[in-house]
Amino acid sequence: MTEWRPPLALVGAWLALLGLLALTVTLAYVPLGAGNAVVALSIGTIKAVLVAAIFMELRKRHGLTLVFAAAGLFWLGILLWLGLMDFMTRT
Amino acid sequence: MSEPNYLTTDYTLQSWFLTTDHKRIAILYFASLIFFFFIGGAAATAIRIELATPQADLVSSDVYNRLFTMHGIIMVWFFLIPSIPNTLGNFLVPLMIGARDLAFPRLNLMSWYIFMLGGCTTLFAILAGGIDTGWTFYTPFSTLYSNSYVIVAAAGVFIAGFSSILTGLNFIVTIHRLRAPGLTWYRLPLFLWSLYATSVILVLATPVLAVTLLLIATERFFGVGIFDPRIGGDPLLFQHLFWFYSHPAVYIMILPGMGVVNELVSCFSRKPVFGYKFVAWASLAIAAVGFLVWGHHMFVSGQSLIASLVFSFMSFVVAVPSAIKVFNWTATLHKGSIHFDAPMLYALAFIGLFTIGGLTGLFLACLAFDVHATDTYFVVAHFHYIMVGGMVTAYFGGLHYWWPKITGRLYSEYWARTAAVLIFFGFNLTFFPQFILGAEGMPRRYHVYPPEFQVWNVLSSGGAAILAVAYLLPMFYLGYSAFFGARAPANPWNAPGLEWQTSSPPPEENFETQPVVTREPYQYNEAFEAEPQNA
Numbered sequence A: 001m002t003e004w005r006p007p008l009a010l011v012g013a014w015l016a017l018l019g020l021l022a023l024t025v026t027l028a029y030v031p032l033g034a035g036n037a038v039v040a041l042s043i044g045t046i047k048a049v050l051v052a053a054i055f056m057e058l059r060k061r062h063g064l065t066l067v068f069a070a071a072g073l074f075w076l077g078i079l080l081w082l083g084l085m086d087f088m089t090r091t
Numbered sequence B: 001m002s003e004p005n006y007l008t009t010d011y012t013l014q015s016w017f018l019t020t021d022h023k024r025i026a027i028l029y030f031a032s033l034i035f036f037f038f039i040g041g042a043a044a045t046a047i048r049i050e051l052a053t054p055q056a057d058l059v060s061s062d063v064y065n066r067l068f069t070m071h072g073i074i075m076v077w078f079f080l081i082p083s084i085p086n087t088l089g090n091f092l093v094p095l096m097i098g099a100r101d102l103a104f105p106r107l108n109l110m111s112w113y114i115f116m117l118g119g120c121t122t123l124f125a126i127l128a129g130g131i132d133t134g135w136t137f138y139t140p141f142s143t144l145y146s147n148s149y150v151i152v153a154a155a156g157v158f159i160a161g162f163s164s165i166l167t168g169l170n171f172i173v174t175i176h177r178l179r180a181p182g183l184t185w186y187r188l189p190l191f192l193w194s195l196y197a198t199s200v201i202l203v204l205a206t207p208v209l210a211v212t213l214l215l216i217a218t219e220r221f222f223g224v225g226i227f228d229p230r231i232g233g234d235p236l237l238f239q240h241l242f243w244f245y246s247h248p249a250v251y252i253m254i255l256p257g258m259g260v261v262n263e264l265v266s267c268f269s270r271k272p273v274f275g276y277k278f279v280a281w282a283s284l285a286i287a288a289v290g291f292l293v294w295g296h297h298m299f300v301s302g303q304s305l306i307a308s309l310v311f312s313f314m315s316f317v318v319a320v321p322s323a324i325k326v327f328n329w330t331a332t333l334h335k336g337s338i339h340f341d342a343p344m345l346y347a348l349a350f351i352g353l354f355t356i357g358g359l360t361g362l363f364l365a366c367l368a369f370d371v372h373a374t375d376t377y378f379v380v381a382h383f384h385y386i387m388v389g390g391m392v393t394a395y396f397g398g399l400h401y402w403w404p405k406i407t408g409r410l411y412s413e414y415w416a417r418t419a420a421v422l423i424f425f426g427f428n429l430t431f432f433p434q435f436i437l438g439a440e441g442m443p444r445r446y447h448v449y450p451p452e453f454q455v456w457n458v459l460s461s462g463g464a465a466i467l468a469v470a471y472l473l474p475m476f477y478l479g480y481s482a483f484f485g486a487r488a489p490a491n492p493w494n495a496p497g498l499e500w501q502t503s504s505p506p507p508e509e510n511f512e513t514q515p516v517v518t519r520e521p522y523q524y525n526e527a528f529e530a531e532p533q534n535a
């Protein structure tokens, strides 16, 4: 066993997530028109990156693990792309 | 008996329920799946009895809805998806790569417990009154108009999904990390390529199903507008999300069967599989392209014409790798020294029935034809040809082929062949008439129908009775052989795979010494057969 150290990165990421959550909630009450969705999704993306990089420890991984993580993202892209293809062209 | 094997090391109950041995976990799954197969089969029996006459004489329409829903949910999630991967796959993956166990043995056990928890939750929903949405949980049946235990059943499927993900993860890591020295990717048995492709789908698709079921619960409990257009949802979103999972899931239900058939065709033709690399990559191609076709279930749903065109085209593309496999199996048979042992009979049945199922899938992928055939018995016949004629047949074939390895006993060849032939006839008699019924316009999911359809329905119900007997037969002769059968040698089929190089049944640690692979796969040549076999 290595010596136990406070998981600073984890605590930091947690606080950052809470901060971003507060930001989402606050901005939801500021009327920005279409900008609201953009802001909410951008914050969501940042949160997802934090979770992937720090909680899932992807920042310390190489090669195959990253390939599989990227595959998950790529497949999400397929879902959005083909799903929106219907939505955008519906009459 | 000489050496203790994995079955005889310990007889206590906790040695089974707390085991981390992949071989014992395979048996736990096997027993559970038989149980679920019986429940799904009981529902099917009731359906076929009801449909023997045009009137409603056995059940009300409400009960009928619950019967076909229960049949579908149990058969898809609690039998077919785990069938080959979790029994034969669990047993064979480590043996075929020369490993001691899967990469995560405890995760493997946990996946069985999660599976059982999901299964019991769904069973509870059934006992408490059933579900009437069909296995697809379509909205608004499952949301706005739901009057049954939808959320409980969906929770059961949701839970079972985690067991799928864990199994997929376990297989992927195991095949990457634990291959014996010398066992390169292109030396892997093709069964493992297909299980690998299956695992990739399990890991990438199942989370979407989980999300979809969660969204249903969110809309129902919190009134958030997700699928209901009156409160801002999109009425087709559910179908998109559901089929994004469920079309790939149909490949979860066929790829492992294809994998088994590679092993059987090669062994009983005494030849390597023709075009190994094509077959191997065809599995991965199916896994990838299978994610691009889901909209072919939505041709009449009101999705855009452009989307329908693209999904129709992609559905034709996805048939190519499947066709490659069928051609390559046929080419493997060519000039082979063919032996008609029971497993081979199942494999040959698979090839024919899968081909019919796949080709009728192409009919349905044609927009104009699908408008006529959708929601008719043609669709029902199509998918049963693949799922039952294909996958269940392959499962039985694989079970017979590896039975001597799993139990260390030999079954009665006579009875095994009888069952195989009976299954083939019973199956065709049950489902071929349904193509005709569908083409003539009989819709699915109704328990009454115009009298002119009765002839074909009676044939179908008669076939189902034969099929039921044929499926019960192996219970008896395989069950008998497990206790009283002759002892099996280590390698009864003279096959070169690693799983045959250890005793039958294998010891707890699989191999006494770490095997080293020096040969290409499927070397069924004279030199090999001349090698002395250790019994």
Ligand code: HEM
Binding pocket: B136, B250, B251, B253, B254, B296, B297, B315, B316, B318, B319, B322, B357, B358, B359, B360, B361, B362, B364, B365, B366, B370, B373, B374, B375, B379, B382, B383, B386, B387
């Ligand atoms: C050659 C590849 C295949 C093609 C082109 C294909 C095409 C189709 C199409 C277009 C439909 C929709 C019909 C409709 O509802 O109107 C369909 C339904 C279905 N297919 Fe296939 N299919 C293929 C392979 C498979 C496989 C391998 C399986 C299962 C292992 C399968 C299982 C199903 C099921 C379960 C349904 C009905 C779903 C439902 O509505 O309940 N198909 N197929």
Ligand SMILES: [Cu+2]
Binding pocket: B246, B247, B250, B293, B294, B296, B297
């Ligand atoms: Cu499909």
